Amino acid sequence: MLTSFSGLAVVPTKPASMNVIVEPGRIATGNRVIERAEAATVCIRVAGQRRYNDQRYRIVGEGTASPSGWNGENIRGTAGMPYQRMVPGSLQVYAKDRGKRYVPEADYTQDSYWGTIKRHPQGKIDVDEELSIDYAVWLCRYDAIVLLDDGTIRVVEGDSEAPESRELLLPEPPAVETGFVLAHVFTGWGQSCIYGGGSSIATNRSSTPRPAASLPVITGRYEDMAERTYVVEVSAAEVVSEGLGQERYEYRIGTTGEDYGTNQSLTMDTLRWTEARMLPDDRKLPLLLQSAYGYPVSWGLELDFLPLGADTDEDLSGTYYITAFPEMIFDRRQALDGSDPLDVIPLEQRGHLDGFREKAASGRPVRIAFFGASNARHGLWPAQVVVALRQAYPQTKISTSVIAYGGEEMRHGRHRFHHEVLSVAPDLIVMEYFINDVCHGQIGETEEAARYLLQSICDAGIPCILLTNNGANPLFSKNGSSGSFQRYHDLYRGLAAEYKVAFVGGYSYFRNLHWFGKYFITELKGNMVNHPYGLVDQNWGLFDRVFSGAILKILL
Numbered sequence: 001m002l003t004s005f006s007g008l009a010v011v012p013t014k015p016a017s018m019n020v021i022v023e024p025g026r027i028a029t030g031n032r033v034i035e036r037a038e039a040a041t042v043c044i045r046v047a048g049q050r051r052y053n054d055q056r057y058r059i060v061g062e063g064t065a066s067p068s069g070w071n072g073e074n075i076r077g078t079a080g081m082p083y084q085r086m087v088p089g090s091l092q093v094y095a096k097d098r099g100k101r102y103v104p105e106a107d108y109t110q111d112s113y114w115g116t117i118k119r120h121p122q123g124k125i126d127v128d129e130e131l132s133i134d135y136a137v138w139l140c141r142y143d144a145i146v147l148l149d150d151g152t153i154r155v156v157e158g159d160s161e162a163p164e165s166r167e168l169l170l171p172e173p174p175a176v177e178t179g180f181v182l183a184h185v186f187t188g189w190g191q192s193c194i195y196g197g198g199s200s201i202a203t204n205r206s207s208t209p210r211p212a213a214s215l216p217v218i219t220g221r222y223e224d225m226a227e228r229t230y231v232v233e234v235s236a237a238e239v240v241s242e243g244l245g246q247e248r249y250e251y252r253i254g255t256t257g258e259d260y261g262t263n264q265s266l267t268m269d270t271l272r273w274t275e276a277r278m279l280p281d282d283r284k285l286p287l288l289l290q291s292a293y294g295y296p297v298s299w300g301l302e303l304d305f306l307p308l309g310a311d312t313d314e315d316l317s318g319t320y321y322i323t324a325f326p327e328m329i330f331d332r333r334q335a336l337d338g339s340d341p342l343d344v345i346p347l348e349q350r351g352h353l354d355g356f357r358e359k360a361a362s363g364r365p366v367r368i369a370f371f372g373a374s375n376a377r378h379g380l381w382p383a384q385v386v387v388a389l390r391q392a393y394p395q396t397k398i399s400t401s402v403i404a405y406g407g408e409e410m411r412h413g414r415h416r417f418h419h420e421v422l423s424v425a426p427d428l429i430v431m432e433y434f435i436n437d438v439c440h441g442q443i444g445e446t447e448e449a450a451r452y453l454l455q456s457i458c459d460a461g462i463p464c465i466l467l468t469n470n471g472a473n474p475l476f477s478k479n480g481s482s483g484s485f486q487r488y489h490d491l492y493r494g495l496a497a498e499y500k501v502a503f504v505g506g507y508s509y510f511r512n513l514h515w516f517g518k519y520f521i522t523e524l525k526g527n528m529v530n531h532p533y534g535l536v537d538q539n540w541g542l543f544d545r546v547f548s549g550a551i552l553k554i555l556l
Contacts, residue, residue: 001030005026006026012193018193018194020329022041022042024036034147047189049137051136054098058131065105066262067260067261068109068117082133084168085137086136086138093133097132102123103123111261112262141171142171145183146181158173162540163540164534183517185328188225195328196328196329198327199218199322201218217304219302221327222300227326230320230322230324232252234249234250235250235317253274253289260291262292282306283308284303286481287299295478298474298483302483327519335516335517341546345546346503347553349497353502363396368386368401373408374531375470379547380548409436417453430464434468434485437488439480440479441484443487463502464501467505468485468492469510469543471507471511472529473528473530485507489505
């Protein structure tokens with residue numbers, strides 16, 4: 001039964017508050033029409049925080065300055081390591097018997113974003129000492145804005161935690177049994193206003209004031225959950241080339257807003273600037289936040305000066321102010337009839353797998369080699385694929401060889417390929433190195449290794465599926481932006497077509513999670529870095545089920 005709609009958009013108030021507005025409109029489904037003639041204002045409850053006291057914690061790692069970064073700890077919660085997203089300033093560290101309170105920066109360093117505590121090498125905390133810690137964590141939550149059959153609006157609140165208490169506090173949107181879901185609203189991590197995304201630009205250009213049409217264009221999509229103002233200073237710089245002076249532009253960027261990992265918020269008076277760089281030849285510059293971790297972070301926006309005209313004499317010098325607002329309202333009206341993530345995942349060169357399908361259907365034994373890094377080794381999707389294949393070919397013995405190592409990249413895997421992969425005589429190779437290749441950040445090295453591996457696979461005559469899967473938290477790596485992941489996704493896709501191997505582009509789904517009502521950070525269930533499945537309850541999270549479904553769609 002098809003459902004159509006008009007209006008009923010969920011939008012923030014002006015100024016922003018914890019209320020949202022449902023605009024007038026109508027839904028038609030079958031013989032029913034549900035109509036709202038007037039707007040409705042509904043209140044969203046603040047996600048708040050949770051306090052943990054006297055938590056026993058054995059110190060891990062050393063640090064000399066805060067924020068001390070993630071230290072690789074996994075399981076979180078009661079009687080274990082602290083959760084990520086601690087409330088800044090809430091941590092207190094004691095000896096196990098609570099008789100001594102340790103001093104921050106002298107005895108230990110901390111990181112409120114990653115939820116880590118490390119002993120200071122010159123402090124009084126011993127290696128492996130068991131501590132008692134108090135702290136608070138920010139909660140986050142999805143709420144569904146639902147239109148009921150009688151035309152009223154209802155807020156269905158989601159949970160603030162996982163089904164398993166030791167998993168990270170990264171929730172799923174709530175299940176809604178009755179009514180029509182118009183939007184998901186995401187709140188949390190200290191937010192006290194609901195924004196609908198978007199950005200604006202202003203300038204104090206050194207040249208004569210001009211209309212907005214002469215301003216650079218903001219492109220991309222803002223992916224952070226903190227309101228920020230980017231201050232971009234552009235100045236003329238003369239570059240000498242072959243004895244000739246050529247006018248170019250130099251820029252640097254400072255950013256206001258929450259300073260992740262610390263107890264501060266950056267203001268116009270405390271901006272932390274990026275290194276001065278030359279404006280690229282294409283006149284597109286990523287808007288970067290110089291993080292407290294010593295490297296710049298991109299949250300998805302770019303400033304494009306090209307519309308101003310690269311060949312004109314117009315002076316670009318000046319200061320530009322770009323204010324970006326979090327996207328906390330995820331429109332679900334287009335999904336009233338349902339939505340299938342597989343529709344956005346490229347599945348290409350399916351015919352390359354005909355030989356594998358024929359052998360599996362014949363009843364002869366087949367072996368699948370899963371070749372790659374941590375998600376191929378610990379993720380659920382390889383097992384989900386194999387279980388489904390065994391059900392599809394019950395008369396066939398299907399064996400596997402998981403040849404995957406956490407943290408590895410293609411440039412490492414190429415040296416193991418002939419000895420470890422070819423030696424098991426696989427009938428199908430499923431190759432997944434995406435995340436680590438991106439975070440390595442040397443796309444030329446990755447392409448060289450990929451070409452070597454794909455040519456070796458083709459020479460051996462073995463069917464292959466090349467994968468891209470989930471992305472990562474850009475705060476974890478200077479190469480972790482969505483733009484970086486997209487470039488590698490495009491590289492893999494192009495190489496798969498060139499070498500005529502099958503391709504499953506799972507990253508297209510991850511990058512567009514907002515179309516499916518989600519904020520991408522909450523999909524990284526295992527560590528808030530790069531693993532989309534739980535560490536205690538590996539079924540916590542939906543991404544691997546979608547990913548394995550895409551692989552099966554191209555295989556069967």
